[in-house]
Amino acid sequence: MLQTAVHRPVALGKTEMKPSYRMDLRQYTQKEYDKFVKVNTVNDWSQVTWKDIGKPYEVTSFSKEKTEWEEKHGEILPVHTSWTMFNQSFHQWFSKDVPADISEKKDAFFHSLKSFNPSEVKTALGDYLRIHLWNYVHRIQDGIWDPRGKRALFEGLDVKKPRILFLGAAEGYEAMQLSAMYPGGEVVMVDYDPFCRDARFAEFPAAYPFLGKNPRTGGDKVYYKDAFTISYVVDDIRNLPYGAEFDIVLSVGLLEHFPDSMKAEVVEWHRKFLKPSGYIVMTTPRAQLRSKLYYEIMADVMNHTYRELMTLEQMGLYLHENGLDILKHGYIKVHNGIVAKAK
Known part of the structure; x- marks a missing residue:
């Protein structure tokens, strides 16, 4: 018998750190809006040139899992395999009881000091630093899901019950947040790694609250994963059978995984499925010192495939040059965010 999740009431305006994530149901004031999203820093994208802004920063520190595979097989790690490795590695971190893991890694580090083995000490220290960094980025700062920042980016779309x-x-985090803000529609999630559907999405915490709108009253309402109409397709984006039928086409951290020779194709993947009046919403990691340090320290967790860090201007110019009209652009903590339409 199918059981429906039971959700305890949560207080609007509240934020609280859970063992593996932060819940955040706070609204933002105008001052906080400026903090989370600074929109429209470029007035005329036709005046932005690559000569002025330079090319993205390419991350060149890779995971040990990737380098060991390539040494063993004598070839470059296949793209599909690299994504499988990344998704499995990343999901382990989302699933952690972080306070318990911090305590465990701390004990392991102090135990390693007794061994007088530099290699063992280095490994234990690295583990301890990584869990602290993850705790800060994901639980304290909520910089990965970032509900307030992404709500600020997503607001103002002229859609009702969107596909x-x-x-x-x-x-699928961001699509669920959009569905809470614009309720009553449906979501099609696409990833060509079945692990994303069977583990990352399937095990997304049912108790995670999304702040959205009540269509009957216009007031705030809290939604949970089981309230959304979602289908999950495991396939290559290039094989999708859809036409121009979606109100919103979304990607989060996709564009930066492709070299310049493929950027136009990646943008086209978004445009081809979009209704004439629809919106393209995209984010990429920001090119800033703390992001560079993050991907260096977390290389074993994050860096299984090609990755760039972009400035907002670099991201925007890729979209502008490939036929998108940029409506809104801004910074969201560690990410760039852009809302656009097809020209």
Whole structure:
């Protein structure tokens, strides 16, 4: 018998750190809006040039899992395999009881000091630093899911009960946030790694609250994963059978995984599924010192495939040059965010 999840009431305006994530049901004031999203820093994208802004920063520190595979097989790690490795590695971190893991890694580090083995000490220290960094980025700062920042980016779309297509969906967080803000529609999530559907999405915490709108009253309402109409397609984006039928086409951290020779194709993946009046919403990791340090320290967790860090201007110019009209652009903590339409 199918059981429906039972959700305890949560207080609007509340934020609380859970063992593996932060819940955040706070609204933002105008001052906080400026903090989370600074929109429209470029007035005329036709005046932005690559000569002025330079090319993205390419991350060149890779996971040990990737380098060991390539040494063993004598070839470059296949793209599909690299994504499987990344998704499995990343999901382990989302699933952690972080306070318990911090305590465990701390004990392991102090135990390693007794061994007088530099290699063992280095490994234990690295594990301890990584869990602290994850705790800060994901639980304290909520910089990965970032509900307030992404709500600020997503607000103001002229849609009702939208059909949303999420390309490279992973656990699907952002599409669920959009569905809470614009309720009553449906979501199609797409990823070509079945692990994303069967583990990352399937195990997304049922108790995670999304702040959205009540269509009957216009007031705030809290939604949970089981309230959304979602189908999950495991396939290559290039094989999708859909036409121009979606109100919103979304990707989060997709564009930066492709070199310049493929950027136009990646943008086209978004445009081809979009209704004439629809919106393209995209984010990429920001090119800033703390992001560079993050991907260096977390290389074993994050860096299984090609990755760039972009400035907002670099991301926007890729979209502008490939036929998108940028409506809104801004910074969201560690991410760039852009809302666009097809020209």
